[in-house]
Amino acid sequence: MAADKRDFDEFLDKFKKHRELMTEELHKVIIGQDVVIDQILSAIFTGGHCLLVGVPGLAKTLIVSTIARILDVAFKRIQFTPDLMPSDITGTNVLDETDSGKREFRFVKGPVFTNILLADEINRTPPKTQAALLQSMQEREVTVGQTTYPLPEPFFVIATQNPIEQEGTYPLPEAQLDRFMFNVKVDYPSLDEEEEILTTTTRGEAPEIRKVLSAKSIVYLQRQINQIEAAPLTVNYVARLVRATRPSDGASPKFIRDLVDWGAGPRAGQFLIAGGKAVAAMDGRPSVSLEDIRKVAVPVLRHRISTNFQAQAEGFASEDIIARLIEEVAEPNIPKYES
Numbered sequence: 001m002a003a004d005k006r007d008f009d010e011f012l013d014k015f016k017k018h019r020e021l022m023t024e025e026l027h028k029v030i031i032g033q034d035v036v037i038d039q040i041l042s043a044i045f046t047g048g049h050c051l052l053v054g055v056p057g058l059a060k061t062l063i064v065s066t067i068a069r070i071l072d073v074a075f076k077r078i079q080f081t082p083d084l085m086p087s088d089i090t091g092t093n094v095l096d097e098t099d100s101g102k103r104e105f106r107f108v109k110g111p112v113f114t115n116i117l118l119a120d121e122i123n124r125t126p127p128k129t130q131a132a133l134l135q136s137m138q139e140r141e142v143t144v145g146q147t148t149y150p151l152p153e154p155f156f157v158i159a160t161q162n163p164i165e166q167e168g169t170y171p172l173p174e175a176q177l178d179r180f181m182f183n184v185k186v187d188y189p190s191l192d193e194e195e196e197i198l199t200t201t202t203r204g205e206a207p208e209i210r211k212v213l214s215a216k217s218i219v220y221l222q223r224q225i226n227q228i229e230a231a232p233l234t235v236n237y238v239a240r241l242v243r244a245t246r247p248s249d250g251a252s253p254k255f256i257r258d259l260v261d262w263g264a265g266p267r268a269g270q271f272l273i274a275g276g277k278a279v280a281a282m283d284g285r286p287s288v289s290l291e292d293i294r295k296v297a298v299p300v301l302r303h304r305i306s307t308n309f310q311a312q313a314e315g316f317a318s319e320d321i322i323a324r325l326i327e328e329v330a331e332p333n334i335p336k337y338e339s
Contacts, residue, residue, distance in 0.1 A: 077118040305318040
């Protein structure tokens with residue numbers, strides 16, 4: 001047991017150094033956006049998918065493509081447009097003629113057969129095409145005709161979305177939103193960061209990026225991070241936090257019943273614990289703390305809480321409701337030892 005603990009502590013030390021090296025390489029290209037980078041890396045290290053939401057020009061696509069450059073993995077980008085078809089994503093069967101004159105169908109893989117898939121402006125394509133990613137994101141496989149094809153490991157979908165566009169867009173269905181581990185808000189840079197962006201991007205220099213992790217290494221890290229402990233008290237806190245988002249739950253606060261139409265499902269709890277494990281691992285700790293859960297609560301719950309008209313009229317966004325929930329949901333009582 002002592003040897004196992006020592007080995008795991010060594011793994012955490014190495015992982016922390018890898019994460020610091022990845023962040024260092026990313027910042028050769030990306031100025032600021034530390035929270036965004038941490039959340040994307042947390043999703044990658046736990047096998048989750050990310051939805052990046054921000055106005056144009058905030059380097060959403062650049063962040064994803066740079067992450068793909070520092071990882072020794074396959075990377076594909078799909079620009080979602082209104083005329084995109086499901087087969088443009090998954091692939092299709094084509095009829096081939098062999099040398100002997102025999103005709104047979106051959107499956108041509110689509111861009112979804114990769115390690116990191118960038119779904120750029122995912123809300124610009126109709127629901128029929130958006131739904132082509134559902135099976136890939138959940139089961140890590142694609143079914144075409146009567147044949148199911150496994151996707152390579154690791155596999156992540158990182159989608160981008162512009163929150164201010166209305167014309168020619170198709171909001172993601174709730175079932176698809178729920179497949180994303182994090183809804184990551186990409187905000188404007190600070191004044192100092194913006195000055196640095198203007199200085200570095202107008203020199204015409206291309207920084208050299210080193211590769212840090214291979215696909216096999218990422219799969220290994222994911223399995224090890226799953227071993228990080230989430231104590232029963234932490235699980236209890238997560239369950240109560242998620243249940244408190246549901247207006248139909250008798251234990252939910254009054255403001256939830258007043259301001260929310262529907263709350264988060266059990267998948268939110270799974271992602272809260274997974275995200276907490278990633279935060280603990282990146283900090284070099286072998287167990288999840290309640291602070292780790294609170295740190296990932298907003299990106300996990302933001303797209304899983306639907307506010308009603310009253311909340312919108314009073315100016316309450318889902319982030320405001322999550323912040324208030326974190327204040328109101330009490331931490332579990334730790335039983336005291338009695339001799």
